[in-house]
Each structure stands twice: as structure tokens, then as C-alpha cells.
Amino acid sequence: MSLDAELARRMYLDMWRIRMFEEEANRQTGLGNVAGALHLYCGEEAVGVGVCAHLRDDDYVLGTHRSHGHCLAKGAPMNDMMAELFGKETGSCAGKGGSMHVADLSKNILGANGIVAGGIGPATGTGMATKIRGTDQVSVCFFGDGAAARGPFHEGILMGSLWKLPVVYVCENNGYQQWVRRENVAVVDSVATMAASYDIPGVSVDGQDVVEVHEAAGEAIDRARRGEGPTLLEARTYRYFGHSMGDREEYRTREEVEDWRDNRDPIALFRAYMAERQWLTGREDEEIRTAAKEAVTAAVEFADASAYPPLAAAHADVLDTEWRADA
Amino acid sequence: MSLDAELARRMYLDMWRIRMFEEEANRQTGLGNVAGALHLYCGEEAVGVGVCAHLRDDDYVLGTHRSHGHCLAKGAPMNDMMAELFGKETGSCAGKGGSMHVADLSKNILGANGIVAGGIGPATGTGMATKIRGTDQVSVCFFGDGAAARGPFHEGILMGSLWKLPVVYVCENNGYQQWVRRENVAVVDSVATMAASYDIPGVSVDGQDVVEVHEAAGEAIDRARRGEGPTLLEARTYRYFGHSMGDREEYRTREEVEDWRDNRDPIALFRAYMAERQWLTGREDEEIRTAAKEAVTAAVEFADASAYPPLAAAHADVLDTEWRADA
Amino acid sequence: MSTLTIRDAIHDALHEEMERDESVFVIGEDVVAHGGPYTVTEGIAERFPDRIFETPIAEAGIVGVGVGAALAGMRPVVEIMYLDFITCAMDEVVNQAAKMRYMTGGQASVPIVIRLPCGLGRYIAAQHSQIMESWFMHVPGLQVVAPSTPKDAKGLFKTAVRSPDPVLFFEYKSIYTAEGEVPDGERLIPFGEAEVKREGEDATVVAVGPMVGKALEAGVTLEDDGYDIEVVDPRTLSPLDTETICASVRKTGRAVVCEEDSSFAGTGAEIAATIAENCFADLRAPVTRVGMPHVPMPFAPPLADSVVPQVASVVGAVRRVMA
Amino acid sequence: MSTLTIRDAIHDALHEEMERDESVFVIGEDVVAHGGPYTVTEGIAERFPDRIFETPIAEAGIVGVGVGAALAGMRPVVEIMYLDFITCAMDEVVNQAAKMRYMTGGQASVPIVIRLPCGLGRYIAAQHSQIMESWFMHVPGLQVVAPSTPKDAKGLFKTAVRSPDPVLFFEYKSIYTAEGEVPDGERLIPFGEAEVKREGEDATVVAVGPMVGKALEAGVTLEDDGYDIEVVDPRTLSPLDTETICASVRKTGRAVVCEEDSSFAGTGAEIAATIAENCFADLRAPVTRVGMPHVPMPFAPPLADSVVPQVASVVGAVRRVMA
Numbered sequence A, B: 001m002s003l004d005a006e007l008a009r010r011m012y013l014d015m016w017r018i019r020m021f022e023e024e025a026n027r028q029t030g031l032g033n034v035a036g037a038l039h040l041y042c043g044e045e046a047v048g049v050g051v052c053a054h055l056r057d058d059d060y061v062l063g064t065h066r067s068h069g070h071c072l073a074k075g076a077p078m079n080d081m082m083a084e085l086f087g088k089e090t091g092s093c094a095g096k097g098g099s100m101h102v103a104d105l106s107k108n109i110l111g112a113n114g115i116v117a118g119g120i121g122p123a124t125g126t127g128m129a130t131k132i133r134g135t136d137q138v139s140v141c142f143f144g145d146g147a148a149a150r151g152p153f154h155e156g157i158l159m160g161s162l163w164k165l166p167v168v169y170v171c172e173n174n175g176y177q178q179w180v181r182r183e184n185v186a187v188v189d190s191v192a193t194m195a196a197s198y199d200i201p202g203v204s205v206d207g208q209d210v211v212e213v214h215e216a217a218g219e220a221i222d223r224a225r226r227g228e229g230p231t232l233l234e235a236r237t238y239r240y241f242g243h244s245m246g247d248r249e250e251y252r253t254r255e256e257v258e259d260w261r262d263n264r265d266p267i268a269l270f271r272a273y274m275a276e277r278q279w280l281t282g283r284e285d286e287e288i289r290t291a292a293k294e295a296v297t298a299a300v301e302f303a304d305a306s307a308y309p310p311l312a313a314a315h316a317d318v319l320d321t322e323w324r325a326d327a
Numbered sequence C, D: 001m002s003t004l005t006i007r008d009a010i011h012d013a014l015h016e017e018m019e020r021d022e023s024v025f026v027i028g029e030d031v032v033a034h035g036g037p038y039t040v041t042e043g044i045a046e047r048f049p050d051r052i053f054e055t056p057i058a059e060a061g062i063v064g065v066g067v068g069a070a071l072a073g074m075r076p077v078v079e080i081m082y083l084d085f086i087t088c089a090m091d092e093v094v095n096q097a098a099k100m101r102y103m104t105g106g107q108a109s110v111p112i113v114i115r116l117p118c119g120l121g122r123y124i125a126a127q128h129s130q131i132m133e134s135w136f137m138h139v140p141g142l143q144v145v146a147p148s149t150p151k152d153a154k155g156l157f158k159t160a161v162r163s164p165d166p167v168l169f170f171e172y173k174s175i176y177t178a179e180g181e182v183p184d185g186e187r188l189i190p191f192g193e194a195e196v197k198r199e200g201e202d203a204t205v206v207a208v209g210p211m212v213g214k215a216l217e218a219g220v221t222l223e224d225d226g227y228d229i230e231v232v233d234p235r236t237l238s239p240l241d242t243e244t245i246c247a248s249v250r251k252t253g254r255a256v257v258c259e260e261d262s263s264f265a266g267t268g269a270e271i272a273a274t275i276a277e278n279c280f281a282d283l284r285a286p287v288t289r290v291g292m293p294h295v296p297m298p299f300a301p302p303l304a305d306s307v308v309p310q311v312a313s314v315v316g317a318v319r320r321v322m323a
């Protein structure tokens, strides 16, 4: 899917929707409406949006602890997501998952994941399922640079390659792993290097440049759809907020953050790119932001107005208790 | 340690000791004297012997399910090992470990391991211990090609590289993983390829050529001893016997086995090499074989004459029950 | 009726389920090469070549892939060569498979069956002889199945494959070749239904897996003592049919709980605690447990045989509660 | 005497042990950057810069490295950021650390301490709130420590570091900031010694970790009912001091076993089964368990609060056994 003005505007809207959703979620956490951990994606929007722009509704996406952006970009309804963060019964997971487990199976968004690298094996498995069934669905797995050190990264990608599964492994290399700088705990700079161990293409792109992400993701996804196997796609990116709530951020300077925000912001860069091509007028820009803002406002209202799940809900959904062996 | 006639003869003896020990263990299994699993190393002797020839008593060795050769090459007493295979109380592990868990801590042989790749993390840890203590001990970890697919391979070697630990990771690539041909389940031919993911040297040698193994191992071990970090050393080799007892060996042809035995036998190749250099007379050859044979015979007698552990032994050594908190 | 071994019963059930449902597939180490070490998947590769996957040695990857395939609507039957290696995939079992339905508020279904050959078989020591059913009992969202006969193995396996939720299917190596009658045709055995394997009046022996056969043997011996024991086989440990167990204990007034695994914090602890809590008024003797002592499996055959509970252990325990 | 939190008590014990013994070192994720999420290792990097290792996210590697270092005579203190992630290193804990001494016939010693922040803290749902003590109780060769007060945390931590065998050290997030008196100077608390935290005559409440505080609160409420409960804190779950527990139950004739984890096949199952077996003649009511129902931890705060056992749960259970 090559980029044109219309697609670009849609992607631009998606980036704003993510940005504003998260800034609002952050505020709501401050107000005590959102409990638990909140890992914000702000600054990394170009990755989720650039990749998901290629995906069909029936393609699979699996995420991380930092997956609001992945879910929104893949089309999860914002109201349900905000309600989930609030722990309300109208939430995507009926309030039982929260930020770290947002999922929308109707959109084949199989969920955020609280375990670093936890989605890599399962994404390989959805790829296996579609391959066995002979469909041309693609599975995309997002994970952070930290995940690349874990065994399941190694085992999962190896199997994806072995069976030439239609999976795109997208590493969001934001240079940090919780409160640690990547270079302190990693031995190779680029995660894409590791692709050689699995005999698959390893591609590294500027994750602030949604156009570059979009192009590289397109190739990887097409390759997967054609049945030629997985790609390891690394996007170099940056997160604006702390790792999660209450991060003292002693591991980086204010200046570093400001520098990325001022000079490498994916939304600003994309706006400039579009403006240059006359794909976006000032009015359109305004409208898009307003639309995003209104969606977020509506989502908060929805979440706010929703009830907590009844206490009995805590006991449901452990197993499917309706099912009978003789059925 | 460069190879000369004397060292060569010692290594040659070691190879024979391993070969004969195992052929005898195999026979004893047939006789019902050795129970459990028995993974024979025959055909792979050049690897263990070529590597361990460089090791000091205080260097560490960690093994696999196929570790008789590693233990003997590192100096474990043959009597104790045979008794261990017999499950006798005089065994290296007092009969509680068996073939898959042979260990001799007095020689820093930390043990065979029934878990594929189970030794890689711990070997990295012994490397860490010696590095913290500032000694120049080296840790060697042997593992099969199958282990290279497992997460602990990835995680362990990555940490070995991160902290530049004095560890040599030796992959014995014998082309099979239990009853499966490596090429059916692997995505890269050479395990050494994977070293790039860890930014360490990856070296691949002919594992039937003890001279080549010895040379490459020497470099890797020296490098480790100098504090320059780990090496991933792959030795291409072959096992003569089935994976363990009762293997139908449907996955390979008789001809393939014969071909390796006839043309690539590490002992025969080494004998030819030594003969060419006049490092081994016929008499010496004879004496060495006799010595190996006598040692094996004595070991069987020792094992045979030893008693099974008393039943109470089953309840000991779970924890150190002598130890007191206030000690 | 035909006479089958447990191994054959599982083998047949797997074939039948793969025939019936295209979404069932097999994944594991050596499952093609050898049908796994116990040849349970033998013949699948010939009959369903596109639905069997021989893997690298990578248990975390194997189970992870199974979870994903299940989430996408397939029904993976995963073989872990020995139970002991499930330790390499605990995150995938416990944090992924078990919790997906719950964390997604009921959206996700993970119909995965994980086959676990376990316990003492040949003498292969501490890293190849564990059982560990209680680990998985303790994890909400998992179902734990522990068949003791070919009939149960077949019926429970078919239920396992069809279940919309994850199943840990324990296959006790020591009874793979135990023979028994298996009814012809399709018989599904529901989870959570214990079976009284022998009726009796004097004491209830709740026995798990390979202990069922030993308990039945003990029953014969104990007749000479004049004791008529009832043997209850839970068949599934989670869900656990506490009703049938407690009904039996209320009738007999005495309970001996037997497992082959070590007792401490084991399967029998849950069963014994449940009996103690629910049958208090009817108990005429302390609920007694039979199991392995709290030691790893030793290699030396005489030691291994001495720690695994035998028929005599059951006999002894029953005599104690009858005394 | 000084007043400390549990977090501070562990922090101080770690500093003191590192001061005392050069072979003690720290390894884990973010242990330098932040002292771990609960700042327990804060200050170590400044004081002992050569003995603290910040790792990649790789729990199997971390524990594996710890096992090897321990085998080579070091005393690693491993931090697993949340107990939930120990699933990623179960093989290293269960098949390597726990069994080495046994498999080598007593040659090997693996003096590793694995610190496990666990349970409900902030509301972070199913993959970040588990406890799972019973898994490790069930593994021979492991020691399981469950401190409920700063004094116990400090004394038990020091013992853990000095123990020649592996220790799983449970740190309950919900009581990290609980304060209490800690005696000055060196006080080691031996493993396998329960403590009676409150003496009473009417019923024994065996409480684990955070349930100890709740049981003591319940004790106050129950005074109004005219019930005088005894609260026994096992402090270590393996080894388990069955003598102290059973002595108390024999005295009171009634037992309520409380854990914060889910009851089914949990810690309380072992304790309850032991009591039922050993105190039969003295029991005047069924041994009753208090714990979480068999569900994963839900996210929504009201749901989470509703499933974690509270003071009222203990009160209710005691009233039931007294009825």
C-alpha cells in the first residue's frame, strides 16, 4: 500500500489519536481514575501507525506492555480502551485486563502483554495457524529492544524462519529498557543484526519517520503475505514519558528528551512531510486534531460514565464454564 | 599449549580411554549393569580431548547429557565414573546422578546435565565468579547443536559477552538432535554464525581433527584467560552410536555411519598425524591402547565390586542438614 | 470393546480427533522422527503430513507457538518430551495460556493440549522423572488431567482436544503399557468427574494416576486383613471432583490419599485438605497421605524403587487408618 | 532497637552481608539504575560497585548465571523484578539450583538467594500479582522463606545469604512499607522455626506473609466476640515447622490457615493437610482455609480488592470454626 495524501491523512489522524489518548490517560492517572501501570507510547507513534497502515482487519497484531498505540492503530475502539484503563465493565476486556492487557479479538488484536517478549512465540503461532489454514493473513508482533535479549525472542523467531511463517517481528528500539540505557546491557547496537542468526532479513529504520517505517513495513508485510517468511524490522525510536508512572528518569537528561521532542517528533516530521507535498492544509490539520481530541474527550466521558464490573465478574472467565464435553 | 609429541600421546591416550570406556559402558548396559539413559560420545572424542588439553585443574567444565568424554578428558577418575553409571555408592555422585549427571567437583567438573542447554547459564556464572574474584580461571561449556535453539543459549552467551567473561562456549555439532537431522529443524548451517548476535568470535572447526580443535580451542581459551571475553567455538562432529539406548536409527543410513567410522574417525586420523611426525611408534600405540583397556577393565571391576548405596542415602543430600544459621 | 494400552489409547484418540477436526495439529520434538519417545504420535506424519510439526529443542517456543495458534482458532496438541522440560516453558503455560481468557475479559479462548510424559520410567534420575501436577492445579485457568486407565486416557484425551481451555495432560510413563478395555465408538469423559474404581466400605483410597493400579492391588491384599477399601480416581485434578471424593469418605469414614509424586505441597495435600475440611464430622481416622518423600529422584535403581510409593505403601497406610 | 520497614530491613541485611562476605553479589534487572522497582538494592552500586550486575531482560540467564556463580563458591543475591517472571527461569531454579547437591551425591552446594517481590501491590493485574510459594515448596532442594515483619525479614535474609542451599525469598509488595521494631546487631533467624505472633487459647490461625498482619488485626476484632486466637507465623514454608503449628492446634483444637495466594493446591493446602493428619485427635472443628479464590488477579481495583483475602475473611473463618 503506497502512501498517498488520503492514506497519509488517515495515518496522521491515527498518530494524533494515539498521542492525545495517551496524554489524557496520563492525566487521568494523575486524577486517580486510572490505576496500575501505564506505559506510554508517546514519541513512538510512527512505528505502530506506519506498520498497521498495511494491515487488514483479519491480520493479527500482538503487543507489549506499551501497546495503546498498537491497538489504536489496528483499529481498537478508543472508548473501550479508555474504559479498560479505568477498569470499567465497558472496557475492551471488561475491566479485567487494564492497560497492560488491552485486547480486542474482534479486530484480531490479541493483546498487550505484561511479559517482555511474551508475544513473540504466540505471534509465531498465529502465523502458523494462518499458514496451516492457507489464508494470506499476516501476523505482526511488536516488542521492545529489551525483548531481544530474552530466550523466547530467539526460540520464536527461529521457528518463524524454520517454517517460513507470515510474521513480521517489529522491534521498537527506543534505547531504554525500563530505567536502563540499552547500551549498558546490550552487546549489539542494532537488534536487526540478530536476524542473521535466523536467516531472515533484518532491517533497521528511523522510527520517527513514519514514511520510512511505512515503506519498510510494507515490504516486510508483502513478503510475509507472499509466503516468503518473516522479517525482523527494527525501528529506532524514543519514548517521551518515563517508563511507567512515577519514573524519576535519572537515567537520561531533560535535554535529551527535549531534543527528541523538538527535533525528532514523528508527528511534526510527518506534518512537515505532508505540508511539503501539499497533502495537508492548515484547515485539515486543525480538523484532524479536533477529531482526535473529540474522540478522546468522548472516550473519557464514556469511561467515566461506565460502572465498575460487578464483583461476581472476578469469578467469571477463568474457564469457559458453558462448554460441555458431550457438546 | 602447543602440540608436541608428549602432549599428543597424552591426548591420544585420552581419546582411547574415552572410546573404550564408552564401548564398555555400552556392553555393560546390554548386560543390565548400567540402567537409565546412556548417551555415547564415541566419534566425538577429538572435541573434548582437544579442548580439555588446555585446561588447568582449576578451570571449570560444564557438560551435557553426552558428557563421559568431557569428564574423562578433564581428569575425572574412571573408576568413579563407571561406578556412577552402575549406580554404586562408590560412584562420582554416590550413585545418585548416573550417566546424565556425572560430576567431580574436586576437579571443577561441574557436571553433565540432563537439560539441553542447561549448562550454558551456569558456565557463564562460573565465569562471572572467577572474574569477580580476579583469578584467571577459564570456564568451558560443552553443548550440542540442538542447544543452540534454546533460549538459555541466547541469554547465557549474551551475558558472557556483555561482561566479557572468561568462558568458551563449545558447540558439538554432530548434525543430529536426538532422532532428527539438524537440517530439518535448524535455519543456519553453522552454529558459529550466531556469534555475531553476541559480538564475539564465532569459529567453526573440523571436530574429527583433534589438532584443529586443539589449536582453535587454545586461541579461545587464551583469549578468555587474558580477559578478552568469550568465544563460540563450533566443532563439526559425528556420533557413532544411536542417540541413547534402543535407538532404531531410522534417521540415517548404515553407510553414513560406516563412512564416518572408516574415513573420519578422530582416533585414526590422529594416529596417522602422529605417525607421520614420528610421534608414535607401533609399540607406543600398543602400550597406550593396553593402558586404556586396563583402566576400563579395572573400572568395571571396581564398579562391579562396589555396593549399591544404602537406602538411607536416598534421603540425604537434599539440603546440607549439618549447617546451622548461627554457625 | 477392545484391549489397548494407555499409549495406544492416546494414540488412537489423537488420530480420531485429527480425523474429525482439521484444526487439530501436533507440534513437538521428534514427533515425526519417532512419534516422540513413547511413539504416541506415530503414524500422524503419514496420515496428516501437513498437521504435524517437528521442532527445534525449544520448549518455550513450542508452547508459545501453540498458544498463538490456539488463540487463532487452531487446536494444537503439544508434546513436551518429558514433563521436566515444561520448566522451560512455564511462562507460556502460566502467564500466557492460562490467563488469556481472563485478562481479555472472556474474549480469548486457548484450546491447547500439552502432553506431559512424566514420572519414573526407566531409571533416568532427577531431571527426567518428575510429575508436578500440583504446580498446574494451583494455576487458575488450567485444567489438569491424570488418566490411570486406557479407557480414561482415551475419553479424557478427546475431551481435552475439544475443550476451549488449556489442558495439561499427564501421561505416566510407568503405566504407558498398562492394558485395559476400551469401549468402541466415541466416549467423551467430562472433566471434573471422579470414578469409583472399586467399591468398598471400610476406607477410601483416593489414588492419582499410577497409584490407582497400586491401590487396586492393595485392595486385594487388604481383603486378607478383612478390610474392604473403596478406590476413588479423581481422573482430573483440576477441576477436582470433591463431591465424589467426599461422598466416599463420608461413607467410609477413613481416607488415604495416594500420589506417585512427592507429598509435600503436592496433589495429595489439596485432596487431603479438602477431605479434612468437608468430611470432618464423618472422619474416624486422620486423613493420611502416601507419596514420595521430599527428595529428588535418585538414579540408582534400588534407591529409586525405594522412594516411589508402592503397593505396600498403600497397604501400610490403610492399615494405619484402620488401626 | 530501631523501627524499620520490611524494605529497609532487607536493604540493610543485604548491605551488612555484603560488608561481611566478599562472595556476596547482586544481580538483576535495574538493580543499579533504581535499586530495583522497590529500591531494595539502592546504595549497593555506590558501596560495592564491583559486586552488582545490571542485566539484560533475561531471567533464565540471570538465574542460570547465579547458579553457576554459586557452584563456584560465590553467594549471588538474584532479584527477579516480579515473582511472575520466575516462570521464565523455572528450569534454572527447579532442575539446576534445586537438584545439584543431590545429583552430585552431596558434592555441590548452590548458595543462591532469589528475591521475589510478589502479590498484589498497585493494581497491575494477572501477570504482575502472583505469589506461588507452593510451587517451590513442592520442589525438594529449595528453601522457601516468607517474612511478615521487618525483624523476620532481616534475620531470615541474613540466614538466607549464609545458607549453603538455594533460597526463594518472598517479598510481599503489600507489606514492603510495613514498619516494625528490629533488634540491633546480628540476629540470624534459623529456617524451620515458626513464631507464635500472638498467643491465644481458642483457635490457631496459621498465617503466611501479609496474612499475619491481617490475622493480628482479626485477633483484635475477635476479642469482641470473646474469642482469643493464637497466630502462628511459619516464617519459612520449606522447611516447615510442623511442630510449632501442630502444638498450637493441639492446644486450641481449632485451625484456620491463611494465605494471600489462591488456596487451591496452595501453601495452605499443605499446612491444612499436615494439621489434619497430625492433630486429628485434638481437632474440634474442621481445618479451614482462607485464601484467594481460584482466579487470576483481575485488574479493576474493586475486583482485585474483593478477591484478596482481608481481615474480615479471617474473622469470618474463625467465627465459623468457633461456631
Ligand SMILES: Cc1ncc(C[n+]2csc(CCOP(=O)(O)OP(=O)(O)O)c2C)c(N)n1
Pocket (backbone or CB within 6 Å): A065, A066, A114, A115, A116, A143, A144, A145, A146, A147, A148, A172, A174, A176, A177, A178, A243, D029, D057, D058, D059, D081, D085, D088
Ligand atoms: C520477562 C519480564 N521481565 C521483566 C519485566 C519488567 N519490565 C517490564 S517493561 C521492561 C522494560 C522493557 O524494555 P523494552 O523491551 O525495551 O520495552 P520498552 O519499555 O522500552 O518499550 C521490564 C524490564 C517484564 N515485564 N517481563
Ligand SMILES: Cc1ncc(C[n+]2csc(CCOP(=O)(O)OP(=O)(O)O)c2C)c(N)n1
Pocket (backbone or CB within 6 Å): B065, B066, B114, B115, B116, B143, B144, B145, B146, B147, B148, B172, B174, B176, B177, B178, B243, C029, C057, C058, C059, C081, C085, C088
Ligand atoms: C530442554 C530439553 N529438551 C529436550 C530434551 C530431550 N533431549 C535430550 S538430548 C536431546 C537432543 C540433543 O541434541 P544436541 O543438543 O544436538 O546434542 P547431541 O545429543 O546431538 O549430542 C533431546 C531433544 C532435554 N534433555 N532437554
Ligand SMILES: [Mg+2]
Pocket (backbone or CB within 6 Å): A144, A145, A146, A172, A173, A174, A175, A176, A177, A178
Ligand atoms: Mg526499550
Ligand SMILES: [Mg+2]
Pocket (backbone or CB within 6 Å): B144, B145, B146, B172, B173, B174, B175, B176, B177, B178
Ligand atoms: Mg547434536
